[in-house]
Amino acid sequence: MSDTPFGFGLPPEEPENGDEGKKKDPTEGGQSAGGMGNPFGFGPGAGGDNPFAAMFGSMNPNDLGAAFQQLGQMLSYEGGPVNWDMAKQIARQTVSQGTPDGTKDASVGPSERTSVDEALRLADLWLDGVTSMPSGSVSTVAWSRAEWVEATLPAWQQLVDPVAERVGLAMGDVLPEEMQAMAGPLIGMMRSMGGAMFGQQIGQAVGTLAGEVVGSTDIGLPLGPAGKAALLPLNVERFGKDLSVPQDEVRLYLALREAAHQRLFAHVPWLRSHLFGAVEAYARGIKVDTSKLEDVVGQFDPSQPEQLQDALQQGMFQPEDTPGQKASLARLDTALALVEGWVDAVVHEAAKSRLTSSDALRETMRRRRASGGPAEQTFATLIGLQLRPRRLRDASRLWASLTDARGLEGRDALWAHPDMLPTAHDLDDPDGFVHHEQADFSELDKMLGEAAKGSGKPKAPESDAEDQGDDKGEDGKDGRDR
Numbered sequence: 001m002s003d004t005p006f007g008f009g010l011p012p013e014e015p016e017n018g019d020e021g022k023k024k025d026p027t028e029g030g031q032s033a034g035g036m037g038n039p040f041g042f043g044p045g046a047g048g049d050n051p052f053a054a055m056f057g058s059m060n061p062n063d064l065g066a067a068f069q070q071l072g073q074m075l076s077y078e079g080g081p082v083n084w085d086m087a088k089q090i091a092r093q094t095v096s097q098g099t100p101d102g103t104k105d106a107s108v109g110p111s112e113r114t115s116v117d118e119a120l121r122l123a124d125l126w127l128d129g130v131t132s133m134p135s136g137s138v139s140t141v142a143w144s145r146a147e148w149v150e151a152t153l154p155a156w157q158q159l160v161d162p163v164a165e166r167v168g169l170a171m172g173d174v175l176p177e178e179m180q181a182m183a184g185p186l187i188g189m190m191r192s193m194g195g196a197m198f199g200q201q202i203g204q205a206v207g208t209l210a211g212e213v214v215g216s217t218d219i220g221l222p223l224g225p226a227g228k229a230a231l232l233p234l235n236v237e238r239f240g241k242d243l244s245v246p247q248d249e250v251r252l253y254l255a256l257r258e259a260a261h262q263r264l265f266a267h268v269p270w271l272r273s274h275l276f277g278a279v280e281a282y283a284r285g286i287k288v289d290t291s292k293l294e295d296v297v298g299q300f301d302p303s304q305p306e307q308l309q310d311a312l313q314q315g316m317f318q319p320e321d322t323p324g325q326k327a328s329l330a331r332l333d334t335a336l337a338l339v340e341g342w343v344d345a346v347v348h349e350a351a352k353s354r355l356t357s358s359d360a361l362r363e364t365m366r367r368r369r370a371s372g373g374p375a376e377q378t379f380a381t382l383i384g385l386q387l388r389p390r391r392l393r394d395a396s397r398l399w400a401s402l403t404d405a406r407g408l409e410g411r412d413a414l415w416a417h418p419d420m421l422p423t424a425h426d427l428d429d430p431d432g433f434v435h436h437e438q439a440d441f442s443e444l445d446k447m448l449g450e451a452a453k454g455s456g457k458p459k460a461p462e463s464d465a466e467d468q469g470d471d472k473g474e475d476g477k478d479g480r481d482r
Helices: 051-056 061-076 084-097 110-127 145-173 184-209 233-239 247-267 271-284 290-298 306-314 323-351 358-371 374-383 392-416 424-428 430-436 441-452
Strands: 139-142 228-231 286-288 317-319
Touching: 084 145, 084 184, 110 139, 110 228, 110 233, 110 247, 110 323, 145 184, 145 228, 145 271, 228 247, 233 247, 247 271, 247 323, 247 358, 271 323, 323 358, 323 392, 323 424, 358 392, 392 424, 392 430, 424 430
Parallel strands: 139 228
Antiparallel strands: 286 317
């Protein structure tokens, strides 16, 4: 990422027109367009008594027009908490710049599409033997980075809007009530600019992430359209560049991960809403640092919109230290770990006898998920949340133990309902969960069916021991509160 990842300047897609943009007016102290310290020309150093010369004197005519256009978009925005049109524009511009190693985005060719399709179809065949869940891929697709941006923006909107909404509301709440009516136009301007600021930051983060991801499920959430298994050939190639592993094996391993995610999200209907709901619940518990926002509002100068940008970049909101907020975070951490752990376990089982480099690829992916990239760091700064499976290894071991103890059907049956899944405590003691929680799912299904017909079995007597999770009901299931 650039040194000013959320700046307002246009990405340097086009070269300067000769030396025209580098000339300085001897009567002014402006910098050259190619060396601007501030992309809008605001602040000290622009020089001149004319305020427009001070603000924009360092720009060449093309950049000046673009700056006015971008400022107009910021001030005229009247939509939701995030200007998603701007986010999309910035993301596409970021993609067009290429990644720091100089790799530029490119359209996907026919041969690459064929290779991706074949890898995803073969991966689905391999997964048939290691999970009871059928294929979840309705179609396969090979995306460019720009196509990934287009396909995933709706999911980002669902993730980010709740947090941005809280910041937008806070902008109107930091002033005393008697002043809010008088400051209405200013607050409206700030909210419009706040939506644009979020759009800038999200666009930058999504555009940067597009240069890192290899599929549609890299962060453990279903970002793409349902049932569409996707790989990005350019990023797949970058992923395996320094691994000394044949490219076909790299592609197949990543196809296995993508196809496994697709099976899970397709056949566990509550999982998507469970994960996104956990993010939203976490967002509801975020509190805005009103002291920092009050400082920004009190010193706000419409000619210096970067003040709001800096405040957002540094983070104006923090999670409340309440039991509810801690529970939301723990719920999300555990859910992400269980998703990624299940995928890690089934992919390893499918690949270990077929891909000679499966162990190396597995460890590379685990480290990648644990450390995250610059775009994930940006997202963490933006909403105060890191979407990483911190306990991936623990969850993977638990799912592998469940496979040995209960078989594929018994392991995958735990996804029938969120209350049946292991908890954070179970990740601490996987053997205790595997060998203690021996539920007879066929008998449970039979009981539920009988209850629906009005002929359910008598309820087991309650006891203090049962409340504490030490007793068992008629079906032999542990009675813990999960």
